[in-house]
Amino acid sequence: AQTVTQSQPEMSVQEAETVTLSCTYDTSENNYYLFWYKQPPSRQMILVIRQEAYKQQNATENRFSVNFQKAAKSFSLKISDSQLGDTAMYFCAFVSSNTGKLIFGQGTTLQVKP
Amino acid sequence: GAGVSQTPSNKVTEKGKYVELRCDPISGHTALYWYRQSLGQGPEFLIYFQGTGAADDSGLPNDRFFAVRPEGSVSTLKIQRTERGDSAVYLCASSLLGGANTGELFFGEGSRLTVL
Numbered sequence: 295a296q297t298v299t300q301s302q303p304e305m306s307v308q309e310a311e312t313v314t315l316s317c318t319y320d321t322s323e324n325n326y327y328l329f330w331y332k333q334p335p336s337r338q339m340i341l342v343i344r345q346e347a348y349k350q351q352n353a354t355e356n357r358f359s360v361n362f363q364k365a366a367k368s369f370s371l372k373i374s375d376s377q378l379g380d381t382a383m384y385f386c387a388f389v390s391s392n393t394g395k396l397i398f399g400q401g402t403t404l405q406v407k408p
Numbered sequence: 409g410a411g412v413s414q415t416p417s418n419k420v421t422e423k424g425k426y427v428e429l430r431c432d433p434i435s436g437h438t439a440l441y442w443y444r445q446s447l448g449q450g451p452e453f454l455i456y457f458q459g460t461g462a463a464d465d466s467g468l469p470n471d472r473f474f475a476v477r478p479e480g481s482v483s484t485l486k487i488q489r490t491e492r493g494d495s496a497v498y499l500c501a502s503s504l505l506g507g508a509n510t511g512e513l514f515f516g517e518g519s520r521l522t523v524l
Contacts, residue, residue, distance in 0.1 A: 298450075300450075329512075336517065337497060337499075337517050337518045338515055338516070338517045338518075339451075339499065339501070339513075339515035340515075341512045341513070344512065385450050385451070393464060394439065394456060394458070394463065394464070395453055395456055395464050395466075395467075396441065396453065396501075396513060397453060398443075398450035398451045398452075398453075399450050400449060400450045401448070401449065401450045403448075
């Protein structure tokens with residue numbers, strides 16, 4: 295069975311600084327997708343960034359980038375130039391290309407301080 | 409509508425009652441997902457529809473939970489004989505394709521269920 299682990303329940307960062315959120319996953323499959331979702335207090339999940347496992351190049355989306363280490367099954371999210379609006383709960387998620395079932399980690403609560 | 413719509417946004421019920429939670433996905437999205445999220449936790453997978461059929465219902469916790477999507481669009485999650493442990497936010501998401509082509513999931517704002 296696939297699992298997703300986020301070992302940092304809470305993180306904080308000063309505005310304009312950089313922060314990295316960790317995620318590891320476990321799977322025996324070779325073809326899959328990884329995501330980072332953001333959930334602000336409004337509850338609505340918003341996609342931050344997506345990585346296809348077959349792509350070696352790390353995905354980047356403006357201030358958000360990932361460090362995808364397939365052999366280590368690690369998928370960390372780096373937020374550069376943190377903004378107050380980045381305060382939210384962040385979830386790492388995995389989906390197998392065989393099942394289509396998206397599995398989430400436990401989440402990391404990020405607080406950006408002014 | 410422009411996004412995934414879930415109703416009601418909040419539901420308070422008594423233990424033992426029956427509840428229905430509705431999800432209206434983005435028009436044209438073939439895949440629809442239900443998740444349950446407890447406070448401070450990650451969403452827990454319940455069921456995933458591809459069109460009208462349940463492609464994977466392995467996350468439904470027991471036979472009190474049932475979901476339908478009769479016309480491949482709107483879905484209803486039904487909970488019989490509710491228990492206090494069912495209290496959570498129930499999230500719905502839709503995706504254009506789903507399955508092996510899973511792309512971005514678009515989430516609704518959830519239905520908060522409180523069982524007294």
